Amino acid sequence: MTGELSGVDLARQALNAARETAKKNGTTQTKKPKRRTTTVVRRDGREPLGLGAAIGMMMTERGMAAPAVVGNVLADFDAILAAAVPELAGRVQAVAFDAETGRLDVVPDLPAAGTQLRWSAPRLIAAANEKVPGANVRALNVLVPVPVEAGPATAAAESARSSTAPAAPMRPTDLPEGDREAIAAHRAP
Template sequence: MTTEPKISGVDLARQALLAAREAAKKNGAARHKPKRRATTVVRREGREPLGLGSAISRMMTERGMAAPVAGGSVLADFDTILAAVVPELAGRVQAVAFDAETGRLDVVPDLPAAGTQLRWSAPKLIAAANEKVPARTSAPCTS
C-alpha cells in the first residue's frame, strides 16, 4: 500500500503561480516590469540651501520691504480708474493681480461681453493707469 504525499495549500498556490507565469509568457506578456518614475520634490522648509538672491528676496518679502507700492495703488484704485475711463464697466471687472516688474495688470470680467468691451477700451484704460502710477516706482501697465 503506497500512500501519495498530501499536497498542501501552499504547494497548490505555487503550482498555480508557475502555471500563470508560463501562460503569461506564452501570451506575450512583458518580461520585465515597467520602471517607475522617480520624482524628486524640493522642500523649502528652511533646511535646504538657497541661492543668495532667493534668500535676500525672501527675507525682504517676509519683512514687508518688497511690497510693490505702485502695484498696490493700481489694484486699490482700479475701480476708480475704470469708472473714470469706462463707466459702463464699473463693478463688472475686477483687478486680481499686478506684476510690478513687467507692468502686467490681470483683470477678470464677470461676463464675456464685459471682457470684449474691456478689450476695446484697453488702450484708454492702460493710459489712465499709467497716469495714476508714477513711472519711477514701477514699469508702466501693459495689456
C-alpha cells in the first residue's frame, strides 16, 4: 500500500509543497480580507432596500395600498387644485381615481374650465403626486361638463330668459302641415 500514490494523494502533496514554498518566500496571507461595509448605489436606480421598504414597495406595485391613496387623492383634490391652478378652484370636481392606471377623472363646470384644465394638466399631476405621497397620478381625464343644478340665482336667470317674448309671433303658415291639421281638428268640435 505504500508503493504507489493515487491522484488525490499526489494533489495533497503538491498543495503542501506549494504552501511551504509560499511561507519561505513570504507571500502568505495572514489576515482575512475585510468585508465591505459601504452601501452600493447602482446607476440604474436599483439600490439595496430594507425589508420593510421592499415589502411596502411590493404592496404598492400590486395595488394593495391603493384604496387609501384613492381616498386621499379625491379628498385632497380641492387643495391640490388650489395649489396647481388657483383660478379653477371651486370650478372642478374630482370624481374618480384609478390607482392601477394612475388616471384621475375630473369634471369642470364649464367647457372653458375644461380647456384650461387640459392646458394645466402637467402642473396638476405634479401637485397631486407631491401632496399625496404614493398616489402616482399619471394621467388626467377631463370629462364633459355637468350642467349646474338650479339654485336661486339660476332659477331667477331662467325665469328672466323665459319671460322675454319671441321676436315675432309665429303665423299658422310657418307650422308644418301635420301641426296645422292637428290644430284645425282641435278647434273643430
